[in-house]
Amino acid sequence: MKINPRPTLDGPIPGESLTADTRNYPWHRPPEITDYNEGITRLITDMDDEREMQLIYSLLELEVPVAIITSNILMRKIARGIVPIDLGILMAGPVSRYVEILAKDNGMTADMDTSIPGQEPITPTMLKLQMGTVDDIQDLLEEGTDSPETPVEADTTTSGGLMGAPSEEDALSASDEEQAAMLGMVDEDEEEQV
Amino acid sequence: MNFTDAVRKSMQKFLDGKLDLKELQKVTEEDILYTPDFFDDLEEQMLEDDEPAEKDEQDED
Numbered sequence: 001m002k003i004n005p006r007p008t009l010d011g012p013i014p015g016e017s018l019t020a021d022t023r024n025y026p027w028h029r030p031p032e033i034t035d036y037n038e039g040i041t042r043l044i045t046d047m048d049d050e051r052e053m054q055l056i057y058s059l060l061e062l063e064v065p066v067a068i069i070t071s072n073i074l075m076r077k078i079a080r081g082i083v084p085i086d087l088g089i090l091m092a093g094p095v096s097r098y099v100e101i102l103a104k105d106n107g108m109t110a111d112m113d114t115s116i117p118g119q120e121p122i123t124p125t126m127l128k129l130q131m132g133t134v135d136d137i138q139d140l141l142e143e144g145t146d147s148p149e150t151p152v153e154a155d156t157t158t159s160g161g162l163m164g165a166p167s168e169e170d171a172l173s174a175s176d177e178e179q180a181a182m183l184g185m186v187d188e189d190e191e192e193q194v
Numbered sequence: 195m196n197f198t199d200a201v202r203k204s205m206q207k208f209l210d211g212k213l214d215l216k217e218l219q220k221v222t223e224e225d226i227l228y229t230p231d232f233f234d235d236l237e238e239q240m241l242e243d244d245e246p247a248e249k250d251e252q253d254e255d
Binding site: 035036037040041066067068070071074075085089090092093094096097098100101104105112114115116 | 197198199200201202203204205206207208209213218221222224226227228230233236237240241244
């Protein structure tokens with residue numbers, strides 16, 4: 001075993017984790033429910049609470065996917081130590097189905113999309129949607145064979161705007177005399193007269 | 195994979211009827227009550243309950 005020559009004084013004592021009270025967090029304790037049927041009954045009963053209903057209907061009205069709503073419901077139950085994580089995942093299907101029924105019962109449409117973002121399966125329909133129809137693709141290919149378009153010249157006649165180039169009318173240029181004076185090209189005699 | 199992704203996968207399996215409820219039954223030692231069929235029946239029942247109420251309201255108007 002490698003011994004640290006410079007032990008830190010503010011570090012944990014070896015074996016300290018074994019002496020710590022693991023009852024500090026609900027998920028450290030044995031869960032309240034470990035039975036599948038009992039767990040779903042409890043969740044459905046809790047969802048029938050008025051406050052919980054308001055939250056679910058609000059989320060459905062905002063068109064939040066049912067997967068997100070289900071995940072939120074389950075995560076709260078897991079955090080409170082009511083169900084374990086693995087049972088929570090198993091209960092996801094029935095809970096989401098119940099949310100869907102609630103939505104339909106209230107004339108709402110539930111988004112039951114279960115595809116994982118970034119991992120959608122590649123299908124011909126998806127490709128068509130992404131690339132357009134076959135005719136569109138052929139049109140694009142035909143366009144590609146034509147001679148390249150001539151670049152559009154920048155319109156220098158128009159001006160304006162805070163950052164635009166000033167037009168000839170707006171340009172504030174000093175007269176020749178003023179410029180000469182600024183450059184010190186004026187005769188001394190003339191300066192004295194002035 | 196995060197928790198929400200796991201929820202999505204579980205949802206998909208349940209909705210497709212691919213969640214192995216027989217295996218689950220072995221662990222729980224009870225009949226699984228909340229099957230896809232149970233929710234289909236519940237949906238039918240809940241929507242049927244609403245229909246007569248709506249008809250009554252329309253008749254009153």
